[in-house]
Amino acid sequence: xxxxxxxxxxxxxxxxxxxxxxxxxxxxxxxxxxxxxxxxxxxxxxxxxxxxxxxxxxxxxxxxxxxxxxxxxxxxxxxxxxxxxxxxxxxxxxxxxxxxxxxxxxxxxxxxxxxxxxxxxxxxxxxxxxxxxxxxxxxxxxxxxxxxxxxxxxxxxxxxxxxxxxxxxxxxxxxxxxxxxxxxxxxxxxxxxxxxxxxxxxxxxxxxxxxxxxxxxxxxxxxxxxxxxxxxxxxxxxxxxxxxxxxxxxxxxxxxxxxxxxxxxxxxxxxxxxxxxxxxxxxxxxxxxxxxxxxxxxxxxxxxxxxxxxxxxxxxxxxxxxxxxxxxxxxxxxxxxxxxxxxxxxxxxxxxxxxxxxxxxxxxxxxxxxxxxxxxxxxxxxxxxxxxxxxxxxxxxxxxxxxxxxx
Numbered sequence: 001x002x003x004x005x006x007x008x009x010x011x012x013x014x015x016x017x018x019x020x021x022x023x024x025x026x027x028x029x030x031x032x033x034x035x036x037x038x039x040x041x042x043x044x045x046x047x048x049x050x051x052x053x054x055x056x057x058x059x060x061x062x063x064x065x066x067x068x069x070x071x072x073x074x075x076x077x078x079x080x081x082x083x084x085x086x087x088x089x090x091x092x093x094x095x096x097x098x099x100x101x102x103x104x105x106x107x108x109x110x111x112x113x114x115x116x117x118x119x120x121x122x123x124x125x126x127x128x129x130x131x132x133x134x135x136x137x138x139x140x141x142x143x144x145x146x147x148x149x150x151x152x153x154x155x156x157x158x159x160x161x162x163x164x165x166x167x168x169x170x171x172x173x174x175x176x177x178x179x180x181x182x183x184x185x186x187x188x189x190x191x192x193x194x195x196x197x198x199x200x201x202x203x204x205x206x207x208x209x210x211x212x213x214x215x216x217x218x219x220x221x222x223x224x225x226x227x228x229x230x231x232x233x234x235x236x237x238x239x240x241x242x243x244x245x246x247x248x249x250x251x252x253x254x255x256x257x258x259x260x261x262x263x264x265x266x267x268x269x270x271x272x273x274x275x276x277x278x279x280x281x282x283x284x285x286x287x288x289x290x291x292x293x294x295x296x297x298x299x300x301x302x303x304x305x306x307x308x309x310x311x312x313x314x315x316x317x318x319x320x321x322x323x324x325x326x327x328x329x330x331x332x333x334x335x336x337x338x339x340x341x342x343x344x345x346x347x348x349x350x351x352x353x354x355x356x357x358x359x360x361x362x363x364x365x366x367x368x369x370x371x372x373x374x375x376x377x378x379x380x381x382x383x384x385x386x387x388x389x390x391x392x393x394x395x396x397x398x399x400x401x402x403x404x405x406x407x
Contacts, residue, residue, distance in 0.1 A: 004176040009039035011180045016140035017094040018239050021048030024093035028055040032146045059105045066109040074116040077124035085128040095139040102148035103331040106271020122373035135231045138239035171244045191228035198226040203389040210385045212262035219256025221368035223354040226250045246338040249315035251352035253368040255284035265379040268331045272297040307372025313344035319403030340381030346374040
């Protein structure tokens with residue numbers, strides 16, 4: 001087990017954020033995952049990292065804060081906290097987030113407190129989030145088990161944490177034999193080839209259909225670009241934003257989506273579960289949302305700001321994928337989004353438009369990209385998903401047939 005942990009830590013440092021000699025590394029991590037954070041720090045220093053700076057979190061304390069803190073706490077962000085994130089981002093420090101939490105940690109919490117906290121944080125940390133979306137610094141989100149999350153994934157199982165560890169290791173291609181880094185280089189090469197095919201076809205629109213009821217047409221900006229799991233900073237430092245990643249993604253035309261879309265998996269959002277939900281979209285805007293569970297959470301999510309009711313990402317993931325084939329619902333978007341095609345409402349990534357990294361907000365809007373303080377992925381892929389692309393010369397090209405790539 002320890003060999004796998006060390007290999008995973010090296011993978012996140014060497015491939016995830018690709019730490020460079022003399023570069024600082026910020027690690028955000030739950031206190032329950034301290035041992036793994038130490039392994040990541042050790043791997044970073046071995047790679048020449050200047051300093052590892054820790055930012056600890058705790059589910060229980062977060063819940064207590066949302067339940068009992070003074071009202072004004074959720075409308076402000078202390079100056080020291082603003083400087084912590086914004087200053088390190090502006091200097092180009094690498095950022096590794098260990099995402100591990102109870103999917104229902106904030107169940108029963110006043111949703112207005114969550115929304116206000118999200119808004120104040122988004123405003124105060126605007127430089128951090130802007131630079132992150134522009135890939136101005138290397139960042140990576142990964143995950144390891146904690147008991148409350150493992151219990152949700154494997155209810156009633158005494159070995160739930162061990163099972164979740166095994167599922168995560170399989171998803172990130174860690175076997176303990178030291179080959180993970182090379183396996184990832186090969187995997188990224190395959191994603192790059194598919195990305196190039198999509199960019200060469202230069203689709204005008206995509207049409208989604210499946211038996212759940214999805215019937216959605218998505219127009220793409222004329223100058224759109226498809227991106228794969230690996231990104232690069234303006235200085236050429238490669239990194240992987242999500243570990244694992246199976247996706248190839250782009251940005252939709254902000255006002256160019258029409259139809260109905262049904263989620264294929266539950267969504268864990270702001271400490272609540274949203275399940276069996278669907279949306280009606282007109283001219284890009286979400287005009288109706290319905291859910292059997294968590295409808296209020298979903299309604300709040302798509303109304304955080306004006307841009308939250310429009311879409312920012314279109315991602316293609318084959319149904320026959322390593323994560324989906326485990327037949328596990330992770331209740332964690334990092335994994336579940338890589339088990340199926342997904343969409344995201346909210347902010348679009350500048351890298352998905354030609355020259356986007358050098359554009360300001362207004363220029364990106366002029367190109368048809370959405371702007372928002374939020375970005376929420378939800379899964380739409382199924383075993384019978386059909387996606388047909390239409391090119392600018394009117395050709396119809398099957399992109400997905402029966403849930404998998406047809407290209």
